Amino acid sequence: MPSRPVVTRFAPSPTGFLHIGGARTALFNQLYARHTGGTFLLRIEDTDRQRSTEPAVAAIFEGLSWLGVTPDAEPVFQHSRADRHREAVMDLLAAGHAYRCYMTVEELEIERERARAEGRAIRSVWRDRTSNSPDAPHVIRFRGPLEGETVINDLVKGRIVYQNIELDDLVLLRTDGAPTYNLAVVVDDHDMGVTHVIRGDDHVNNAARQTLIYQAFGWEVPAMGHIPLIHGPDGAKLSKRHGAQAVGEFADMGYLPEAMRNYLARLGWGHGDDEIFSDAQAVEWFDVADVVRSPARLDWAKLAFINAHYIKLADNERLAALVSDVLIHRGEKPHADLSARLPDLIGLLKEGAKTTLDIADSLGFIAKTRPLALDAKTAGLLTDETRARLARLGQSLAKVEFTRESLEPAIRAFSESEGVGIGKFGQALRGVMSGGSPAPDLATTLASLGKDEALGRLNDALGLSS
RNA sequence: GCGCCCUUCGUCUAUCGGUUAGGACACCAGAUUUUCAUUCUGGGAAGAGGAGUUCGACUCUCCUAGGGCGUACCA
Structure with missing residues (x-):
């Protein structure tokens, strides 16, 4: 085994999108290089000029940079050699x-x-x-x-x-004089000084053939590690029907790159009972020798859980930009004033969100314009008694600062002064605020609407002028 | 067909000859509660099967079964 400083490499062939399994291979290569203080390289295996495409090369670069797994040097294009x-x-x-x-x-x-x-x-x-x-x-x-x-x-x-x-x-x-993959990898890995070849399990068989070629050249054979493939939730090869294969699709589904990195690292590798860890910890702990031998299945529920965790940690400005993109993509470009409030709103609404798409969904009730059409359920709740109570609530809330911290006790105090439980008017209030769309807890809902809008919606529903 | 690899709760995994086989996600129940969600507490849940080796196997060996990968002038 080479005793030189570690050099790893990710060597995808540009024949399609960047597969999630490939992304993990790249991650492992980078983690190992960083762990050992070595270098991580990228090589595009495009010896087959027929099957290689420009868009595929772009997809690989884009996918890797989104994931945050970027090489330490300029990528090498195999066909140029x-x-x-x-x-x-x-x-x-x-x-x-x-x-x-x-x-x-x-x-x-x-x-x-x-x-x-x-x-x-x-x-x-x-x-x-x-x-x-x-x-x-x-x-x-x-x-x-x-x-x-x-x-x-x-x-x-x-x-x-x-x-x-x-x-x-x-x-x-080949007949046309073009080199084949098995020859090119050996020559390139040797010339690039690769010490550790970490790649997918589907290459184990080539390992022996390549070893023979190294020996024929009289070159030192690099250390090799073959990591198992990622399967779909049902254990079969990952395919379209499993929801996603390309890293770009995961991005579109509202997952955060740091969540993907954490999830992917934990898929097929572990460090004791640690489930959620930082990039620095991953680098400190990672070792190819600890990679699990058997193939792993993609578990959407766990990915969602980890993503939710990172969403809570994420900066609201950053999330706002992401959510804004989602909205624009949906053709629901937020108005200027909503845009400006987005970071604050996200701070209020990101609690239970599993993806940035969830956050975009949760914005739905805010984006509605007055007067709101009330759903049947809410309308049914608005009895004379409740209307009167909501009117009194409106008056007392008018004196309250519209923050979650102030609204929460204010609502409780009102409930006590009325001598009834919050259940007596909470549902109706929520309905009036959202028109029946999903909305978070009362204080958060009111705070995210802001005083003017919230009281406006209340007055609309009660037939009062604001 | 042949070759290689893999096999612990539903899923991801810990264990590296001696454990009540641990954790996480998911699930179920209870608590909290203004819907959903969140949160908290509790619970069920595993060594594919069969032979060995050993005082003792999830851990080592062999066989069987199942699964994966490969078997290209693709990578």
Whole structure:
């Protein structure tokens, strides 16, 4: 294992959005680098020019920066290093660790079936043969050992042994001269000085093949750790029907990046009984060796719980900007005066919110304009007796400062002076204030409306002029 | 088919040969209460199955079952 300063890297392929599992892999890489005082790098694996897209690259950058998992250096684009990759393959060719293979797709198909029947991996007939017309279309394959075994001392899974006969002679250079992934990762990780390869479980099989390539080059093999995938709540592979896969979707659903980081870190990794922890604590505690071996399922309820926690902690100005975006996105752009009050309102309303979308929802009753249409339930509550009581309440509240702290005791005092429980008029008052829409507790509802608006709504409902 | 990996409450996890198997989310009940929510208190809930090793296994080994990943001129 390398004894140099730690260098980790996240190496996604830009063929789609940034998957939540990939985001966690990136997080783990960054945490480990920070924990060891090392460096965290980003490399875009775009050797397949057909499948790689610009929007996908943008989505990765955007997703990572939203999550707050950004590399310590400029990202490397793998395809820009194609010349270096080809050069490396030529070295392998010269050293006899690779060979030119002229198999046609048909022949390959036959060999594939034969190999399968014999229970071994693909080997080309060109392994020990040279062509009379060396310039004919061909790929360059790795010449893997036929015997022996390759051992991976996986940082999370432990010792994994592969029989070399099971490992195929993989293609290093395609017919068009383009390098393949398995060759490019090895060359790039080596050139970038990567000491610890922390990646998804779906790459374990490649670990052995890549180890062989490192050895052929005579390079030091980096430490590797394969982290389990994230599954949907039902245990199946995460897909659209589970609600979300892309980090961008989580952002749109009103989750905070720090909540995502906390939740993701806790998914598949743990530090004793700690559930909620800061980024600094995560860095202090994290170790790849402590990553859990088995795949984890996404649990929306727990994510919501953690998000609610971070919403309570979040700065109201910041939340206001987020909520405002939600409102605009919904086509409910808040008026200037509402905008100005947003931070204060959010301070009052964020208590039970699980997402910023919830906060936006809770703003609904405030945004209504007078006179409010009352729902049937509220209308039914407005008996003559209650109307009279609400009128008296209005008079006494007119003398009160409209803050939650002042309103709370004021309402209680009124209830006592009337000699009835709050239940006798509370429901009706809430209905009059909100028109029947969901609203928080009385004091908070009144405070968030403000004195003028609140008393105005009350007078509207009682048929009084304000 | 073959190879590799995984398997503790519903979920995320702790335990790293000796524990009443702990915590969190969720759930249920009770308390508080001006709706919902919040808050508080309490509760139910787990070592896939079978063989070993051992004085003693959730912890170690093997088998079975189930699940995942891979098996590309994708990454």
